[in-house]
Amino acid sequence: MVIPVHDVNPVRRTPWVTYALLAANVVVFLLTPGMAGSLTGESSLAQLCHLQAFLDHWAAVPRELIHHRMPPLVPTGEVGVGPQGPGCVVGPPSYDKSPELSVLTAMFLHGGWMHLLGNMLFLWIFGNNIEDRMGHLRFLLFYAVCGIAAAYAFALLDAGSGAPLIGASGAIAGVLGAYLVLYPKAxxxxLVPFLVFLPLRLPAWIVLGLWFVLQAVYSSGAGVSDAGTVAYAAHVAGFVVGLLIALPLRPGTPPPPEPRGILFGRRARPGW
Structure with a gap:
């Protein structure tokens, strides 16, 4: 798996929506119970119960999306002692939850620092050019549509799951699909891990095409959605939706500039 770090594709306008999405994701992560200190991996039972209740409230849950109703019992965030020892208490929900709105709130929740940073890296690299091509408001709508489509696609494939579906991955996958259509030659x-991390400059169609193939292969197995696993099917759905939405924009999209400068430690030839 290659790790993208930068694209050679300048923009014409400041990507304010991309910046706002990056900031919002970071702020929500820091406000999520127990997540700011998750880097150490140390969490008490009380923190885990509080986090479980928080995610159940604000994350998208497949069976709630499909059946459009909440379960009779949900985590309360409290710790209790049962026959098998201490554990998280469940009880009737004390709040009303809209499954449709939970799809949007879930897009700003992440299960750990690596989950957050990985998503934000891809949004930082590829989001600005898609926003530049679509415009600020249309890009924001595009981002939301891709995220919603990804969540519902996953829910349809795992309709009985009560595990929370969180993360911006589905929406960002849509950004990657659009980038592949609009800027395949950018x-x-x-960084390619081969004994050490080797820096290479590759066409976007190779980088994003490889990413999509891997997601499709992984999604053919058992994909689940809680914080410790990856919802690969949501990535595939978001990518395809983003690709299809961007197709009509392709004819009027100017090509990226031909790269110049240093390549693999030496001067690149014109036309590379």
């Missing part, structure tokens, strides 16, 4: 600097 060069992307990546």
């Amino acid at each position: 060069r992307v600097w990546v």
